[in-house]
Amino acid sequence: MRILLIDVDSLRPDHLSAYGYHRQTSPNIDQIAKEGMKFTNYYTSDAPCLPSRSAFMSSRFGIHNGVVNHGGTTSQFRMDGPERGFQDKLANLSLPGFLKNQLDMNTVLVSPFAERHSAWHFYAGFNEIYNTGKKGMERADEIAPVVLDWLERKGAEDNWFLYVNFWDPHTPYRAPESYGNPFEDEPLKDFYTEELLEKHMKAVGPHTSQELYEYHSNQEEGLPRALGKISNFEDLRTFIDGYDIGIHYADFYIGKIIQYLKDNNLYEDTAIIITADHGENQGELSIYAEHATADKGTANIPLIMKFPNVPRNSTNTGLHYSLDLLPTLAEYFKLDVPDYWDGESFLNSINNAPSQGRNELILSQMAHVVQRSVRFDDWLYMRTYHDGYHLFPEEMLFNLKEDPYEQNNVAQEHPEVVQDAVYRLMKWQDEMLSTLDAPYTDPLWMVLQEGGPLHAKGSLPNYIERLRDTGRGWAVEELKRRHPQEFKHQ
Incomplete structure (x- = not known):
């Protein structure tokens, strides 16, 4: 079996047209959603980037794997300690390690993420690693060619897992000016009003409207979509447009990858997963341009699965963690679920009960x-x-x-x-x-x-x-x- 997992950094589900957003931000992702199932209450257990992907790849909560911060002791994955054998547990029980060892898949990564955060445990279990080299500042036009090159060389082979990172919705919003603004004539959500902005301009804390990039209001040089602060409603529009254009830009290049699969008769036999590490505060708790809180805006992420036997054009409303995906894949392939994982399979929620899930999420x-x-x-x-x-x-x-x-x-x-x-x-x-x-x-x-x-x-x-x-x-x-x-x- 072939599996393509596309991880779009900072992607909120409610800014995808597949999830009902009024702007057509994601026409290519929308088509994949029509052929599979989208999940509306799918959350990362641990935000933001490093904790999220550590939990996702290991199927272990941050309280267990130790990674909850972006620095200090708690940014390092916990060692196995005296019980460690010739290899550590991640070699066999991480997402790629499990697929490689249990299903003999060729596991491939196209991402700079490990270098970005010195998260070397993120590499565990991959056979092939392609670091796109800019520590998360890559645009989609720099990532897609690496993916297409690999597909041209090895895509026709059977039994691979290809994990691809796109970064365009992550601040600072960097889609080139030449791409234009597909949304310049479209309104913002009704949520955004002059009164709301006036209130938010008085807010205190990093990544509020007066300091979009932590503790200052300096605009990123050469990035006109990445404002340093929001002083009026036109700034607010520029800011929200920048985020939505980032989604549209990533989606455009995702479309090129999908088209390659179709042109080479690989699409029907390739399972596709679209997801993210976390969302992005866009006014929740007065925060903009950051994934800074343990709330819905930051922790709710998309999951779209186009798999054989997954109901087409369907919606799953159950509460699930992203770390539940690995046990779900294990059960899908009729493999045992190791006790090491904190995740719980939601395969039954896919097949029989799309409104069922966990009682609560922490x-x-x-x-x-x-x-x-x-x-x-x-x-x-x-x-x-x-x-x-x-x-x-x-x-x-x-x-x-x-x-x-x-x-x-x-x-x-x-x-x-x-x-x-x-x-x-x-x-x-x-x-x-x-x-x-x-x-x-x-x-x-x-x-x-x-x-x-x-x-x-x-x-x-x-x-x-x-x-x-x-x-x-x-x-x-x-x-x-x-x-x-x-x-x-x-």
């Missing part, structure tokens, strides 16, 4: 903030341990059915839902910690002990000066109160 983010959240029923409960300088309250609750963009914290109005969510979170944490091998502990506490999430660590003193200079000095004393350790050496 979502973690520890690279920009330190949060754990619970996604269940219509609810998203968020618990914050380090606010990343956003002044988030300790507890937030959102009704995603009524408030899909997380604008109204209703924790005070629904204490019974908060209590239920806290119970679910504590139960999950107890179960996870009971299966940790000594001397490991919850990496959440290690992140806090090492000074906080990487993208906030040590940045507050300089940021306070910017807040004062931009009319947001009202937040300074509260930030100092919350983060006194940042000023110990001042």
Whole structure:
């Protein structure tokens, strides 16, 4: 069997026309969705990039594999320790390692991701590795030729797994000016209003409208779509258009790969998976241009599967983790599911019960903030341990059915839902910690002990000066109160 997995970095499902977006951002992906199943409640367990792909490839939560941050001790995959044999577990139990060893597949990677994050464990199990060389700054026109070259040489062979990364929806939005703007005459979502922008312009924290790229408003040189800040509604439109054009640009080159498969009689016999590592905040919690929280905007990702026997043009609404995909593939191929994996197969949800899934999902983010959240029923409960300088309250609750963009914290109005969510979170944490091998502990506490999430660590003193200079000095004393350790050496 041939399997093509396309991982589009920072891709939100609700910005794909396949998922009902009013702009036609993804005509080629849409066609694949019509021939397979799309999943609407598919989430990464651990965001953002490095934790997400580590969990996905190992089918293990960050609390188990150790990778929850973008730096420090908790950005490194945990070693097997004294029980390690001649090879470690990832050699055989990672996604490519499992397919290679159990199904004798030729496993192939086209991605710069391991170099981008020094995530060398990401290579585990691949036979062939093509590093496109720009650490995630590649455009689709630089990646697709590498893929097409491989397909020309080896695509006709049987039994391969080809994993391809595209990066165009990831900030900074870099589709060339010559590509134009397919959406210049199309409106934004009704969610975006002048009143909303006025509110967001007063927000505090990195990647808010006044500092789209962490703690400054400097525009990326040579990237006119990548604004440094959003000062008016026209800027907002330019920003959202830039993200959507990035999706459209990646989709255009995905179409070239699909067309090659069709022209060479490979398409019908190739299983295709379209997914992402995480989404992208586009106004949720006042954050733009980043995957910075443990919420729906960041953690909800697309999954489209065109496989033999998967129902055509169908939708799956069950709650699933991305780390559930590996056990699902194992069951699909009638292979045993190792105890090492945290994931659970959702094959039955594909074949018989598309509305069934897990009772709840626990979502973690520890690279920009330190949060754990619970996604269940219509609810998203968020618990914050380090606010990343956003002044988030300790507890937030959102009704995603009524408030899909997380604008109204209703924790005070629904204490019974908060209590239920806290119970679910504590139960999950107890179960996870009971299966940790000594001397490991919850990496959440290690992140806090090492000074906080990487993208906030040590940045507050300089940021306070910017807040004062931009009319947001009202937040300074509260930030100092919350983060006194940042000023110990001042």
